[in-house]
Amino acid sequence: MKKRSLTDLRKEIDGINLSILDLLSKRGEFVQEIGFLKAEKGMETFNPTREAEMLEGILKKNRGPYSNDSIKKLFKHIFEASMTLIEEEVHKEFLFSRKSKADNSVIELSGSVKIGAGKPVIMAGPCSVESLGQMEKIGSYLSSCGVKIMRGGAFKPRTSPYTFQGLRKKGLEILREIADKYDLRIITEVMDPRHLDMVAEYADILQIGARNMYNYELLKELGRVKTPVMLKRGFMSTLQEFLYSAEYILSRGNGNVILCERGIRTFERWTRNTLDISAIPILKNESHLPVIVDISHALGRTDVAIPIAKAALAAGADGIMVETHYNPAIALSDGDQQLSLPEFRGLLKEIGMLNEDGIDLM
Numbered sequence: 001m002k003k004r005s006l007t008d009l010r011k012e013i014d015g016i017n018l019s020i021l022d023l024l025s026k027r028g029e030f031v032q033e034i035g036f037l038k039a040e041k042g043m044e045t046f047n048p049t050r051e052a053e054m055l056e057g058i059l060k061k062n063r064g065p066y067s068n069d070s071i072k073k074l075f076k077h078i079f080e081a082s083m084t085l086i087e088e089e090v091h092k093e094f095l096f097s098r099k100s101k102a103d104n105s106v107i108e109l110s111g112s113v114k115i116g117a118g119k120p121v122i123m124a125g126p127c128s129v130e131s132l133g134q135m136e137k138i139g140s141y142l143s144s145c146g147v148k149i150m151r152g153g154a155f156k157p158r159t160s161p162y163t164f165q166g167l168r169k170k171g172l173e174i175l176r177e178i179a180d181k182y183d184l185r186i187i188t189e190v191m192d193p194r195h196l197d198m199v200a201e202y203a204d205i206l207q208i209g210a211r212n213m214y215n216y217e218l219l220k221e222l223g224r225v226k227t228p229v230m231l232k233r234g235f236m237s238t239l240q241e242f243l244y245s246a247e248y249i250l251s252r253g254n255g256n257v258i259l260c261e262r263g264i265r266t267f268e269r270w271t272r273n274t275l276d277i278s279a280i281p282i283l284k285n286e287s288h289l290p291v292i293v294d295i296s297h298a299l300g301r302t303d304v305a306i307p308i309a310k311a312a313l314a315a316g317a318d319g320i321m322v323e324t325h326y327n328p329a330i331a332l333s334d335g336d337q338q339l340s341l342p343e344f345r346g347l348l349k350e351i352g353m354l355n356e357d358g359i360d361l362m
């Protein structure tokens with residue numbers, strides 16, 4: 001047999017490459033169709049059984065010269081690329097996605113307070129609303145530091161049913177009274193759909209706590225009010241699950257959603273949770289929604305609050321949530337992680353929000 005020249009062989013290979021590409025494109029089109037069918041039916045994109053069956057069938061027909069191992073690797077790459085194709089196609093449809101909205105979402109509160117507009121915001125206040133006197137001391141101090149958004153729980157999700165559960169409606173009334181007196185906006189938690197309308201009457205931002213990130217009925221209800229919502233990441237949830245929960249609110253008609261990274265549960269015990277710093281730029285890349293970092297619940301301690309606040313801002317956070325109390329030692333909840341008021345002021349200075357003379361730069 002006449003030996004073929006290198007040029008001829010290369011031409012053959014070039015032709016085969018194009019045929020493979022053509023087949024891959026055809027395969028990709030079928031994959032997209034399957035992706036849409038699965039999304040419609042609410043089925044999981046990845047089906048490991050189907051993948052194993054396909055591989056088995058392919059390897060049975062392998063006539064060489066490539067080893068089964070090499071063929072397996074090649075097809076694994078094809079399967080992976082197909083998975084990405086489906087994810088990208090389906091994700092285009094998600095309202096949280098940068099693919100559906102390229103520009104950053106900015107949440108506007110009364111008094112031209114903006115979240116996600118470039119300047120970081122501070123949400124500060126005690127873990128729980130305890131009394132009018134307590135909130136008076138804290139609210140006046142926050143306002144003197146230039147803080148615009150005050151936090152405080154009236155409905156408290158406590159791990160033990162025997163600990164302080166919050167002042168409920170009375171707590172909301174106190175929050176509003178102090179906020180109005182000192183020109184502050186309020187962020188406070190709503191835990192139950194039955195309380196939503198009442199909390200929305202008092203709050204400027206509704207907080208959904210980590211424990212309720214999976215409470216889909218509550219998330220759906222939030223779609224029906226227009227009040228901005230800050231959704232906290234569940235302590236055992238992936239970023240995808242987190243964003244899907246945001247989608248519940250967005251898809252029901254409330255576009256004012258803020259994401260909050262507040263640490264996830266790991267084996268580490270020297271912090272209450274582990275702040276997932278990588279979540280910040282990833283969420284900012286994947287989504288147009290503002291991202292706030294709650295350093296208090298992430299840490300459960302105060303001594304490293306400053307470097308962690310700096311790290312969160314350096315990673316691209318749109319703001320910081322931090323717990324502060326006029327006397328953390330007597331706080332009815334989360335005493336260990338609340339900064340004293342002077343410590344809070346020190347943190348503001350360190351992160352560049354108060355200048356040397358104590359003038360606020362917010």
Ligand code: PEP
Nearest residue numbers: 153209210211232262297
């Ligand atoms: C809170 O901010 O009051 C709170 C309970 O936080 P988390 O839901 O993140 O635990």
Ligand code: MN
Nearest residue numbers: 127323333334
């Ligand atoms: Mn707390």
